[in-house]
Amino acid sequence: MMDQSITSVFPEIKVLMNEPLSKYTNTQTGGPADMLVFPESVTETKKLIIWAKETKTPLTVIGNASNLIVRDGGIRGLTLILTKMNDIQINGTDVTAEAGAALIQTTEAAYQASLTGLEFAAGIPGSVGGAVFMNAGAYGGEISEVVSEAEVLTSDGEIKRLNNRELDFGYRHSSVQDYHDVVISATFKLRAGDSNRIRARMDELNRLRASKQPLEYPSCGSVFKRPTGYFTGKLIHEAGLQGYTVGGAQVSMKHAGFIINVGGATATDYLSVIHHVQETVLNQFGVELETEVRIIGEEK
Numbered sequence: 001m002m003d004q005s006i007t008s009v010f011p012e013i014k015v016l017m018n019e020p021l022s023k024y025t026n027t028q029t030g031g032p033a034d035m036l037v038f039p040e041s042v043t044e045t046k047k048l049i050i051w052a053k054e055t056k057t058p059l060t061v062i063g064n065a066s067n068l069i070v071r072d073g074g075i076r077g078l079t080l081i082l083t084k085m086n087d088i089q090i091n092g093t094d095v096t097a098e099a100g101a102a103l104i105q106t107t108e109a110a111y112q113a114s115l116t117g118l119e120f121a122a123g124i125p126g127s128v129g130g131a132v133f134m135n136a137g138a139y140g141g142e143i144s145e146v147v148s149e150a151e152v153l154t155s156d157g158e159i160k161r162l163n164n165r166e167l168d169f170g171y172r173h174s175s176v177q178d179y180h181d182v183v184i185s186a187t188f189k190l191r192a193g194d195s196n197r198i199r200a201r202m203d204e205l206n207r208l209r210a211s212k213q214p215l216e217y218p219s220c221g222s223v224f225k226r227p228t229g230y231f232t233g234k235l236i237h238e239a240g241l242q243g244y245t246v247g248g249a250q251v252s253m254k255h256a257g258f259i260i261n262v263g264g265a266t267a268t269d270y271l272s273v274i275h276h277v278q279e280t281v282l283n284q285f286g287v288e289l290e291t292e293v294r295i296i297g298e299e300k
């Protein structure tokens with residue numbers, strides 16, 4: 001029988017074996033990926049998706065790992081990190097970015113072209129693919145309001161174009177979460193604007209963000225979604241949980257909705273803090289906090 005191993009089938013692709021994902025996640029926690037690849041093109045991504053399907057290898061796709069907790073046992077099978085697929089093209093008032101492009105770079109490119117509409121995303125540290133997947137939003141704006149279409153690869157390796165309606169956006173939700181599609185690019189429909197005003201708005205939002213969020217520490221942003229009718233940070237604050245620490249994971253004193261890595265945290269520490277916060281808020285206020293952060297991988 002032919003050798004179907006990834007290194008035999010794709011000798012030209014660099015595969016990192018048993019690679020610690022804590023090197024890549026924003027929380028700096030998480031166990032190893034059995035096989036980790038940074039694909040450099042859609043063609044390469046497509047080949048790997050088809051290989052994973054044919055060999056029944058579990059497949060995981062990651063962007064900038066800024067909304068992710070990988071359990072300490074790591075991820076079996078093949079993991080793709082798309083950050084090397086990061087081309088950004090401008091065509092009139094359309095900005096088309098590959099999935100691995102940083103959202104922050106994409107907002108900079110829009111500013112350079114005097115295009116308005118993406119300023120709200122200036123400080124969101126995800127990739128374009130992760131932002132579409134999550135329908136990232138801040139300060140009155142959301143990805144859903146600016147994306148005209150996204151290209152995805154299905155698990156069969158077919159390319160599909162999904163328009164805004166088909167992406168079925170909701171609060172921190174898109175249809176990509178309901179299927180196993182991989183976002184490979186997105187097009188943002190913007191408007192001609194004044195570059196000084198665009199820059200001023202981006203700078204203002206980044207200052208506001210830095211004054212409220214603990215950007216000095218590794219984190220995964222808001223850990224929980226906002227429950228209808230409540231403010232998450234306020235609930236956790238009023239429950240007296242700020243400063244609550246397990247190992248190296250701590251409920252931030254600056255913003256109670258964030259859990260920061262104060263040094264040496266494991267994913268298990270993060271999960272213990274999350275569980276305690278959920279239980280305490282439920283007991284004190286009767287409100288269920290649903291995680292916004294995506295939790296994947298195996299326990300150690």
Ligand SMILES: Cc1cc2nc3c(=O)[nH]c(=O)nc-3n(C[C@H](O)[C@H](O)[C@H](O)COP(=O)(O)OP(=O)(O)OC[C@H]3O[C@@H](n4cnc5c(N)ncnc54)[C@H](O)[C@@H]3O)c2cc1C
Pocket residue numbers: 026060061062063064065066067068082099123124125126127128129130131132133134135136137138176181182183184213215219220221222294
């Ligand atoms: C300091 C800080 C501030 C933040 N502020 C905000 C904010 O204001 N608003 C906000 O919405 N979020 C915020 N976040 C969270 C995070 O940046 C966003 O959710 C972002 O959209 C995640 O993108 P990512 O590329 O990092 O995704 P990842 O963390 O890599 O992945 C998140 C999920 O998306 C999936 N995914 C990623 N890329 C793809 C793809 N190409 N195809 C299919 N699935 C994919 C992954 O499988 C995973 O389930 C913040 C995070 C931090 C650390």
Ligand SMILES: NC(=O)C1=CN([C@@H]2O[C@H](COP(=O)(O)OP(=O)(O)OC[C@H]3O[C@@H](n4cnc5c(N)ncnc54)[C@H](OP(=O)(O)O)[C@@H]3O)[C@@H](O)[C@H]2O)C=CC1
Pocket residue numbers: 136137138139140141142171172212226227228231234
């Ligand atoms: N759950 C849902 O369905 C909804 C989710 N969202 C999401 O929430 C995020 C933030 O929304 P945003 O665009 O900033 O707009 P919002 O109007 O929802 O919030 C703006 C800010 O106003 C302040 N604020 C307003 N009312 C109160 C209050 N009663 N108590 C305490 N603080 C208050 C808070 O800021 P401060 O820190 O300055 O006090 C809050 O962060 C976005 O990412 C959006 O996607 C938004 C609306 C609904």
Ligand SMILES: C=C(O[C@H]1[C@H](O)[C@@H](CO)O[C@H](OP(=O)(O)OP(=O)(O)OC[C@H]2O[C@@H](n3ccc(=O)[nH]c3=O)[C@H](O)[C@@H]2O)[C@@H]1NC(C)=O)C(=O)O
Pocket residue numbers: 137138139140220221222223224225226230231232233234235237253254255256257292
């Ligand atoms: C950081 C993220 O997104 C952020 C986004 O950057 C900002 C700006 O628009 O609005 C949301 O945060 P937020 O700070 O408004 O969210 P909440 O945790 O609901 O806090 C709102 C309110 O709680 C109060 N609050 C917050 C923190 C705290 O320690 N104490 C406190 O009392 C404040 O009054 C604050 O205004 C997004 N979070 C969610 C879950 O929707 C993310 O999704 O990862």
